[in-house]
Amino acid sequence: VAAIATASISFASAAHADSGTIRFAVYKAAFFVGGSGGEGTLTFHGRRYPISVGGVSGGLAFGVSKTYFRGTVRHIKRARDVTGVYGAAGGGGALGKGAQVIVMTNDKGAQLELTGRQVGLQVNADLSGMSISLR
Template identity: 80%
Template sequence: MKISSRFRAMAAAIVAVAGIGVAGTAQADSGTVRFYVYKAAFFVGGSGGEGTLTFHGRRYPISIGGISGGLAFGASKTYFQGRVRHIRGARDVAGVYGAAGGGGAVGKGAQVIIMTNGKGAQLELTGRQVGLQVNADITGLAISLK
């Protein structure tokens, strides 16, 4: 039984495309992040802070900014730490992250959040919050390298 040259070419192309996809995923890496965010809100809120990305043994200073809208009030400071996954370089961390959710803390509280930016970088963060903050809102977070 003969296999046509057209079929062999198509099979080779599929294998090549699959190999490129696997190679792209294999090159993605991860790093760690630590930052703090001050947040104040009365229905519409704002947040800002700074921290550090550690990637391949190097430290990169980062700035944090954000907005929120919905049922939110209070003021707090949250210390976050965690991993950033699916990045190829430090610049992949920069971007706008979004998440919808709710939570709250009176006094000291804990938060857990997973957010993704447009480049596919995924933040997996845990945090501890100090202050009075109650929210059921949609939050946006922007990270930039300094």
């Protein structure tokens, strides 16, 4: 009986995880070491939450760009689950206008599935970390 109750609790926790939509713009500048920052909005359960985005990257990178991201955040139970540091291996470039697709996960299990439109000159082959916080 205890095993059945434990399994039910595990199923209930997974079943209550939800998803929302996210939009943000990021400005990035780099000459080997880069920095980025921006802001946007998380929409979760019909409510809008302002967010801040930032990060530092290293490796081979140079240029200046602005990228507009939008997508889905999955596996969250409350808005604050989107906060934290996200990691992803990146490699890409844009001259003028370009497109990016990225999937990242934070330490709370929140998963971002993003598409982006980049404007500017940015060439990189780096391992980047991005931080999201609620404002």
